Each structure stands twice: as structure tokens, then as C-alpha cells.
Amino acid sequence: MTTGIRHDEMRKRNRALVIAAVRRADQPSRTEIARLTGLSHSTISAIASDLIEEGIMREIGQGEAAPARRGRPQVALGLDPEAATVVCLHLSFNSLSAVLVDYCGRVIDTKAHRLSTLTLSRQALLDAAVSAVREIACGREGFLRIAFAVQGITDAAGRQMLWSPITPHSDIAFGPELEAAFGVPVTVQNDCNMIAAALRWRNPERYRDNFIALLLSQGIGMGLMLNGQLFTGTHSSAGEFGHMIHRPDGALCRCGRRGCIEAYAGNYAIWRKAHGKSAMEKPIADIKAGEMEALAAMARRGDGPARQAFREAAEAIGIGIGSLFALIDPAPVAMVGQGTAAFDILEPEIRAALAQTAGGQHAEDVSFETWPDEVPFIQQGCAMTALTGLDWEVFGPGLRPGAGGRKPEDGRVVA
């Protein structure tokens, strides 16, 4: 709370709240919106007719689930899918996918591209992003926003990619480049944060204020929701769980340092250990899912080096989670990505390691959910981030021109 509330601000918030309620609930009636928001029926009626007139919302006849009840039937409301479209991009190792999404969150079109991220120049990566957007949006009326998810570290402001394992270039300014090309707001965010956003959207019962999304794959990524907000640090996107130190001066990590969690739990680390290589052996960029499956099968069969490799991976993850829990308290954990295919091997060892830590005091209460495929989460997280951003920034204030409003000067009040 840093600046005073004026009248237009009140309307803006209540409009955004109504839009949010409609987006979340399944075709609610005005009465239901009133119940959800705590606003009066009169207010909902007024806001709803504004939104309908502006083409943001529409009436969808009687709701299907209209059980022959007495009285005037409820009118189901839904967001107008044609109110806007947004583009979601997802850049990962050798892959760039673009999705066009309507204002209801439905996918209109998808395009996937293969490209050699490790060898492309900085400008070629930027160009690839621009042309992917141009292609997906081709011929259709203007989209209002771009949400860009990258496998790597982004800056806290969501402007650029600072570092990524998929390319040798750093500080690639996707945000400004795309904004210059298309003239719409662009957010650049870490893919694991998008996974966290999607989890919250899908299951707010379980994933609400504080939770952790771990991506187990070639490397180890994390998305962190704290106090109901996606945590992005002051400079970078933070959340580098994989690069917490597990063993000082330990195994060689892909990032060039030693002893990181990832250097024990990433695909390359498991592969390296299972094949009897040195822990200082140079990490391999991309290990196929089939190969990891084979290692997991070996580990399930008996107590050989493969089993030992998964055991060390689980220990690193478990102790890491324990340290994280010590800092931020036990919270629901979602494990996503190809690495979860071996979760049956990992879980007991993760729990054993966790139980040894201060953060794991109540380890038996912690439950893990797993999903092998992270892509739908990333895409949905991007879409919801972009759309709820629109709800607030574009459609929240209404379309009346000249709202204006003063701004406080320097020296903001800290409450």
C-alpha cells in the first residue's frame, strides 16, 4: 500500500475482479459473481453491462447445467474469446514453439520449430523469435501481448534472458526486440515460473500461497510461489535451486562450478555416475529420454552403479529441498519433467534425505505430485500470465478515454 486510492481506481479493481471471477469460474451468473466477489448485485449488474457493451464479456444463454428450477433462470456469462489474443513463445534446447491463444485461454494455433540453439548467433535467436511470432499471428487481427518463456535465467523485470544452458550467448534482449517488432508488451520469464503459475491456476486448493515447482530434466529448475506471488528476485529470475551447493568442492556442474545439486541430480550427472565416469567429467548437453529410461530400468533391477547414481541424485534433491524448507517452510512440491519417470526410484531416497534435515522435520506430511511432461504447464502458465495481465492492465480500467489521474511524486510512503 503505497499510494492513495481514488474513485477510478476502485472501479478499476472491481472490474478486474469481476473479469477474474468470470475467467476462473465456469460461466458464472451475475448472482454467482456477486457471491464470489462480495460486491452487491447492483454493482455487478453495472459492471457486467459495461463489460458486455465493451465486447469483453458476453452472455452465453442459459448455463447447460440449468436444473429445471423455479424462478428466473440464471444467465451464464463468459469472456468474449474475440476480445483479444496473445502469443506465447517457449524457447528450450533446440526448440522454439509458438502458440496463439484467445481471450478465453483456448489455443487457436500452434507452431513448433526445430533450431540449433547451441550454434545459432545471438541475432539469429532474436530473429527466430520474431519470425515465429510473425508466422503464428499471420493474417489474424492484432494480438495484444507476448509471453515468452525461456529455459534459463531471466532478469527480474522480465525484459531479457540473462543466461541459459541452451546457448553460449548471454543477455539476449528478447523483450525490447519483440516490442520493437510488434509494438505490444512483452514479458520474458523463466519456464519453471510459468510451470508454477500453471499449477496455481489448475489447482489453487493445493497450490495457493507457498509452493515449489521442480523441473527435473537435463538440469534442475525451480519455480517459487511465495506469499501468493511468483518470486522473481531483484536482478535475475532467481530460483536456481539446481545451483545451491550440495557438497562444497564436489562434482563438476554444467555451470562450471562444483558441488551444485544439479551436478548430482541432472540427467548428465546420473548418466555420468551410472557409467562409472569421474564426477569431474565434462557434462553432456542432451541425454535422450530413452537412455535415461534404460538407466532407470537398470536401477530398478538391482544395486549396481545405476542404482547408486539415482541414489546420489535423490540425496542431493532431498537435502536441497530440506534446506529450502528450512528457509521457507514445508510447502507442497510439484515435480515436473522427464526426470519424474524415475520418481519411483527417487522418492524413498529423497524422503530419507529430507528427513535428516531441519526443514524435513515433518517430511512424512510432505506430498509430491509428479507430471512427466512440462510443456503443457509452461504453455498454460504463459497464457494465463498474459491473459490475467490483460485483464488488469487493458480491460481493468475500462475503455473510457481520458481517465488520467495524478501520481504521487518521489518519497513513497512505506507502510
Added chain:
Amino acid sequence: MTTGIRHDEMRKRNRALVIAAVRRADQPSRTEIARLTGLSHSTISAIASDLIEEGIMREIGQGEAAPARRGRPQVALGLDPEAATVVCLHLSFNSLSAVLVDYCGRVIDTKAHRLSTLTLSRQALLDAAVSAVREIACGREGFLRIAFAVQGITDAAGRQMLWSPITPHSDIAFGPELEAAFGVPVTVQNDCNMIAAALRWRNPERYRDNFIALLLSQGIGMGLMLNGQLFTGTHSSAGEFGHMIHRPDGALCRCGRRGCIEAYAGNYAIWRKAHGKSAMEKPIADIKAGEMEALAAMARRGDGPARQAFREAAEAIGIGIGSLFALIDPAPVAMVGQGTAAFDILEPEIRAALAQTAGGQHAEDVSFETWPDEVPFIQQGCAMTALTGLDWEVFGPGLRPGAGGRKPEDGRVVA
């Protein structure tokens, strides 16, 4: 944003904002409040006259720093010190202190008690807290709130102390006990979080949205400000930096586990190592400041075991900070407590360890501030927490009766 804003809510927020502005600024005029809050002069005038009439604020003649300027002179405003008082308690090893603070944050009275926390019964500790409050408030008109800071882990709701190194008892319900005895709201919070609150209050330029307060003493404590809010977990107060795992299966910690950061960096760990004892030796509860000073002096003289002990402590702290930075991004760090007396020895080694971690990439940019005495911070943090709570909850809504207002039912909207 989870519930609609009504008219009374708008006024409530703007009132609270005005109070916050007056509390923070040094006797501002109405014009200055308008500038700080972004609200119009008319609104400030109306709110100010309400607050003055209600006895929350008062006019303080012309501000002293009234430089003979043309025009009608500004009227300085200040909070009425008699509007309320709050009691701050601070329980630590063998010590319980109580402070009575007026609505302006000035200390009215202080009482310190010695007590043997390790041997007292659960009920005796509760009784001590109650009688400390009774004594400090004796004869004076009613205080409106109690803020209780404890050295230990509290629950996230701020109701009780879950665990503490200063007593064998756990789950001591100070909150309900004090509320039952005095009929005012009570918050129970971790002492390091209060240090963080005080830092933010004293220097919001440096300590605003994300920063870390580390307490170096017998143990290692942490207060964590994230996204501008004190982070308290879902169950406990979290922030157990000292119990992140530094070396799996490493030195014995006071908490009974092995390899915690504290088992290398707490006073007992340094003492143990410097005296050539085993890392599995049982930790000593309380090591005098003088003894630690002597060890530091020895370490400064040469490269003996004392030096090695401080080196290991610094490494544990540095790597811990690195892991923390990997998770939440580099942020300002404040080091508080008796352990900072040896910070000249610790700092280079902390930086060296930090520089090896992913979170320490820009370690040279990180600056540490140190203060040897944590007590004033804890007290001020308690006071400001309690007073700003009053600003909002008691004085924000105004004193007009029957404000009422509906509440949204279940199924809150998640935006």
C-alpha cells in the same frame, strides 16, 4: 486481490495511508502528505480533521524548520502519543525484557528480568510473560496490543512458540495466554524477523523489498523480507538459515542433526573447533562474549586452530548465503549480533566462499552492514510492527460505529 472494494474500504485505506505517512515523515504538513500519498489536498484536509477530532493526530504548531518563507506557514502534524500504547516483550536466553511504547514509538518505560529459561517449567515461562506485562503496564491506562519476540521458531500465524534453544519445552502458547490475561491482540514472532522489520523501518532505501538479516551469536538466525513482506512460512516462522545443510553428515548441531550451517558458524561451533574438540562434541549452551573475543584475538594473531575455526565458520556462512542467493537472488545483507565482532576475520572468507557459488556470481557487488547489538533492533521491530498494525486495524477504519460490511463467501477469487 481477492475481494471487492467498497466505499468504506477506500476511506479506510486512505486513512491508514495518511497515518503511515505521518508516522514515517518527520512532522509533515498537510501539503506534504498530499504529495507523499498522491491524494488531493481536499481529501487530506478532510481525513486530517477527522483524525485530529478522534485524537489520533494533532497539530504541532509551526514546524521548527520553518525557514522564513513567504506565504501561510505550514502546520506540522504528528501522531498523538497518547492515542495508544503497546507492550513489546523480548524473550531470549535467560532474559525477558518488557518495553512500553507510546503511539509515536517513543519508549515510555523498560524493565529487564533475569530468569533461568533452561530450567523453568512451561507454565513458569507463561507466568513470567504475563507478570512482565502486568508490571510494565501497571497503573497506566490500557495498552492496545502486545508484540512478543522470541529467540526460536514460532508458528506462521504468530500465536505460539514452536521450538526454541532456550527451553526444553515446545509449543508454548504465549499468544492465547496473553490474550486471555489482557484481552488485547498478541503477536508472537521470531526475533530475527523483528530485526528485519526494524531495518526496513530505519533504512528503507537500502532495505525495502528483498533483503536478509542474519543474527550471528550462539546460533545463527535469519529474518527474510521478500517482495516487501516479512516472510513467514505456512507453518513455522521459517527462516532457519542456520539449519540449512552445509555438509551432509557433518558436524553435530545444537538441534541434534548433523552438518547444519550453525554447527560450523555458531559460537559453540567456533569454540569447539578452536579448542581442538571433536566436531561431534556436544554443543555448549552459552559462551560468553569475552571468550569469543579472546578467540577472535587469537585468530587475528596467527594461523592457529582459532583462525581455522573462524575460517570454517565463514565458509559455512558464505556458502549458505550463496545457496540463498541462488534461490532468491542477491540482496542486501545485514549482519547483527555479537558474532559480528569478529567480522573483520570472517568477511574475506565469506566473500571467497560466496564467490564460488552460483548465487555469488556478483559477490563483489554485495555489501554487508554489521551491528554488534541486536537488542535495539528487536525492540524497535516489535514496536513498529505493533504500531503499524494499530494504524491499520484500529485507527484505519475510523471510530464511527456500525461500519459493518458484507463478506464474500467461500470460493475466493484467485487473480
Added chain:
DNA sequence: CCCATTTTTTCGAGCTTCGAAAAAAAGAAT
């Protein structure tokens, strides 16, 4: 065909904020 029931809209009342103008309070100028 009328009544009961539920949803939605309408309408006036009550707050709140805002901008403009007026009032207040001082120094500067004559």
C-alpha cells in the same frame, strides 16, 4: 391463468474524492 420464486435491473441515497475557488496567514513592498 395466476401465484411463488429466483434473477436481474433500476433508482435514489450516501460516501468519497476531486478541482476550483475562497479563506487564512504570513512576508515583502510601498
Added chain:
DNA sequence: ATTCTTTTTTTCGAAGCTCGAAAAAATGGG
């Protein structure tokens, strides 16, 4: 001493928003 200038503060009417009550709308039941 009086008038002008400048700055702060208050006053007042206008506009916007939400709310509760009442009215209107839409449907099933008898």
C-alpha cells in the same frame, strides 16, 4: 501602517461509485 504577493488550508459543488430496496423480468407449479 497598509497593500500586494505567496503559500497553505479549508470550503463547496460536481462527479463517480457502491449499496439497499424496490421493481421488473422470466420461469415453474398449481
